[in-house]
Amino acid sequence: MYNEIVSLLEGQSDVIFLEKDINNNKVIFIYLEGFVELSYIEDKIIPRVASLDEMDRSDSVGSTEAVESIMRGDVIVIRGDAALKMSGGGYEIRSINEPQNEAVVRGPRDGFVESLTTNISLLRRRYLSTDLKIEISTKGERTKTKLAIAYIDGIVDEKVLEKVRKRMDSIKIDGVLDSGIVEQWIEDSWYTPFPQVQYTERPDKVIASLLEGRIAILVNGTPIVLLVPVVLSMLFQSPGDYYERWIVGSSIRFVRYSAALIALILPSLYIALISFHPGLIPTKFAISIAGTRANVPFPSLLEALMMEFTLEMLREAGLQLPKVIGQTVGIVGGLVIGEAAVQAGIVSPMMVIVVALTAVSSFLIPHYNVAISFRLLRFPLMLLAGTVGLLGVILGLLAILAHLLTIKSFGINYFSPIAPYRIKDWMDFVVRGPLPLLQNRPEVLHNYDKKRMDLKQRKKGW
């Protein structure tokens, strides 16, 4: 047995073979350095081995399984001919922190970490009933990464669940390093700029989604958890909306929708109005804009493209650098370059306002991947506005609408509840309705159990 394991582990310099003499028997502990602490073996495992008089042959594992468990961080204890598997006590992981990309003003502060078991336990801690089902599988031909599907039995739509399972089973790839790989494998269409899978680092959000009848996909080695299926309106919601009172939540949501619209169309609208339809702007305002633009040598399309591109560069630079320097880049880039460009007469002050407003607006969308798709779509719209004016903007928006209507996420129409109409869902789409009005789970997801709450006791009054 020992020799078999040794030959299987040949060339692995970080495997430790620890020989100990326990009760006059030679015992060998095999484990990976960095996975198991030596002190853990001395304090926990050796006393246990010592307490066993005779090692039970039936508990012995085969050599292949032994090697696999060593790779997962377990300790293999070999005494005589038997190999016994013992838990390695776990290796070091990042502690549970507040997720930086998804901070909320009000709500829980814990976030997922890189370990699948910890992440699953974070879910279990919040959801104590047994109908939370977790299905673990291994994907990645070489990395053997553990993946888990989580859903709530009795709420989830079996058809969607079946689709998720089927697509997950089809994954045949050498390495699954992040849930992003899984996302790109299981998504419905790859040529659209819109994400068809939602991701989050917040356990409370995952539980909320599971309660809506959705399915979570957890991947070992990443704190990013995927949520499917998703419709566009869900990507404009943040867990904070639900923890605050409904008037606050609704007004924040309204601000967010307007911001998304501004981020999408403001630059193109400006270009169209300035270069094609100055007559549509009130005369006084048109004259003042024309005055500021008098020294600018470029057409407004070029001006806008230049500024937008600069802004995207600054944003990317700010992300790459450490936080403190990132802010400096933002200030230097945004303020200094903007101000200097205006004074040098390269861009007009109006354009700087438009571009800055667009940038701020795009930060308001709570999901980074949707914000990116809106930022991307801005550019074709600007080109259309620069070539055929308002008509281009209208046609471009219609084309985006048409495109959104063709996308599906796991068989669910991406643009519901607008089309097809799910008027009952609008209470949690246009506004974040008061809690008693959110009695039903979203209709778009075809849940089995539709009711969420029982208002009988509440209606009696107090």
Add this chain to the structure above:
Amino acid sequence: MMIKDKITTAQLAVTIVSVMVGVGILSYPGPVAEEAGVDGWIGIIISGIISLFSSFLIISLGKKFQYQSLVDYGPKLVGRYINIIIMVCFILYFLTFVSMVVRISADATKMFLLDQTPVEVILLGILIMSTYLVVHGINPIARFNESLQPGIIFILIVVLLLTLKDADFGRNLPVLGDGVVPVMKSIPKILFSFLGFELLFFLLPFLMDKGKVKRILSVGIIVVTLFYTFIMVLSISVLGHKEVVILEYPTIALVKNIEVPGTFIERLESIMMFVWIPFSVTTVVIFLYGASLLTSGLLKLEEHRTVSLLLFPIVFLMAVLPENVLQVSYIAEKTSYAGIGLSFGLPLILWSIYGLKKGMKLL
């Protein structure tokens, strides 16, 4: 042909409404007022009833053949060859209609928004956008109408309500001052604006739930009728009978009158373009879809995608062909008469053939 996509009854109704409310909405008060004077609204209501009756005929006929498409049940009714002739008529009518709608939209866009841009560019823009949607089939088309139509009709009504300030409803009097004859004469012209429900001949098989189709569709047609009546009455109240007759686009002239203090956009007719381009796009999309559906059905093809791409250059060429607005309106009028024949005459004829064959126990 395989029917994989299904649409709900409400989606069908919204689709039919959006075909009917098309490009005509900008101009129809003109010709109507010319014929019927201030009594146009009576003609509109009568035409609405006629359209309702005709669409009921189409639905009932489809019901007799298990809600098949006319392409499929036509041969049983009129024989294979006559059916092919009818289909070809429909295809030609749809294609001409599409190209005229695109051309009229492009002309109006050029007039109000882009006076320097060649009309071909505008045509191409509208056509490319529409074909993109047509290729994806009836389901996205229905959802497109569903998501767009209520919103733009709402905006249009809000904008039009702003004109109430200048409205003098007394201008609509006297009722039937010139007798019934002018109203009757105006009806064919009004029927132009109701064209579109003939698509029911071909869209019935896509219905998911066939039970309530008549009820929901009548709601749709009644909404359209009321909407048209509203605009008609409003334009005469605001502009007066004589002005409505002279103007080419009375509805836009109506909006031009609005002055809302403190608004950013000074000329509200630009908002009208935001409303109107979607209107024309929805019409173009459905007729183009109808044409490709019929062609592929006639050629016994599985899918309409390739056909709709092949029809694209044809429509484009037909739309570019007329040299000026006069030719466009000439062709548009002729097409509309053909459309009236196909949508109001054909159901009657088919019903009589059905009755005859049933009586002779041939079916």
